[in-house]
Amino acid sequence: MARALVTGSTSGLGLEFAWQLAGTGHDLVLVSRDEDRLRAVSAQIRDVHRVEVEVLPADLSDREELEQVAIRLTDPVDRVDLLVNNAGYGLRGGFLEVGIEDHEKQLDTLMRAVLVLSHAAARTMVQRRRGAILNVSSLAGYTTAGPYAASKSWVTVFTESLAMELEGTGVSATALLPGFVQTEFHERAGMAMDGLPRITWLKAPYVVEQALKDTAKGTVLSIPSVKYRTAGEVSRIAPRPLVRALTSPDWYRRMRARSVQRSRRSASRRNLRAPWQRDDDA
Template sequence: MSVAIITGATSGIGKAFAWRFARAGHDVVLVARHEDSLAVLAQEIEQYTEVNAQILPADLSLEQGIRTVCERIDDMTNPCAVLVHAAGFALGTEFTTNIEAREQDGLRVMVEATMRLNYHAAQSMQKRGAGAIINLSSMAARMDAGTYSAHKAWVLSFSLALADELRADNIRVLAVTPGPVKTAFFDYAGNSANAMPAFFWVSADQIVDAALHALAQGKAQVTPGILQSITMAAMKIVPSVVVRTISRGGAIPHL
């Protein structure tokens, strides 16, 4: 049975992906920082589906955490067919007012872990001749939401390049660029849900629906939601000074 490895699996988008793959009959490897939360989720998944749910406690802001997940991806006895890197990191403040160590943690989770997990997944999938990688970027990749935007822009650019590189190997790579999602992430970032209009929000399940549909169509990027997709396309063509001006006005919170 194929295995889906999901980071950030105990909440939000990662949790929605975990349930979706489990209900589709995939064994899952659940990755997150807190072992207790992972154990509860694994028990629930095994209770309501017929798959195996392995827990893999790992803090991706630490070298050991990244190495732990890479080693699991490398394990060819029960190989990774799908990698979903949904682990996030909320910074929530301007770069110069933040703690340097926290900026380093965010960089490791959102950039270094993305690169290294994708590298190991690509190597494993090339040996098997198939696979899929889903990386969570953000609409913030086109915005000016502090360091978070810079990290998510890297994830988007990297994923698009990797999608082209691996297409001939029958490995699909998808960058998901959601707008605000109804999860606890904004609470962690210190931003009120009222920072964005209600009609602009989507659910984690809507993100998963859009991602899996795009993956099946062979797309390399998807922005869930019609309005969000139009906005994302518009930000790509309007002068960057316009987005920066809006950001300075406070319409786009630091994430």
């Protein structure tokens, strides 16, 4: 039976990856910082799908803990056939509003962990001439929306380079580039996204299903949905001054301000009472 290791596996896309992989018979190694939540998720998956679920608590921004995950990937007996580098998070505030230590920790999770774990997995998989690496990137990597976007740009280019190096080895590398996905990611980062139209959002099960299909086919760049494949191409070839104007952190702050204004107007309308409504009727 195949085994997959998933980082950031207790929420968002990582949790969806865990459930879908278990549903197709994969044994799992689940990695997350939150040990209590990790064990709860693993117990639920075991009960439903009857697969083996190993838990590996680790903060991937911590080099010693990251190394333990890398070592797990090289185990010659309980082999990992699929690595899903999914762990990541956003920061509240702009580049200058956040302490440099927080930026460094975020980049260690978003970039260094991907580098280290991909290296460990690829070297081991190449020896067996079998395996796959799926790195969760983002279409944000085509934008200028701060350090997070820059890190996702790195993940995409790194994965493309790795895929070329792995050609002919029996091992593949895929980068998943979703757009806006309905998870708690934006809420955790303090991003007010209610100003975006409903059509903008993708559902996590669909994104994960498409990513796993593309990984099985050896597709290098997995971009779920036609609308986001089109958006990705436009962003990639558009003049950079235009991209900067449309996707800079200032754009996000303007969108958030409009969202706050709409929320206030909505709340104000809810508080209006009919002229005949008395105080004791409220």
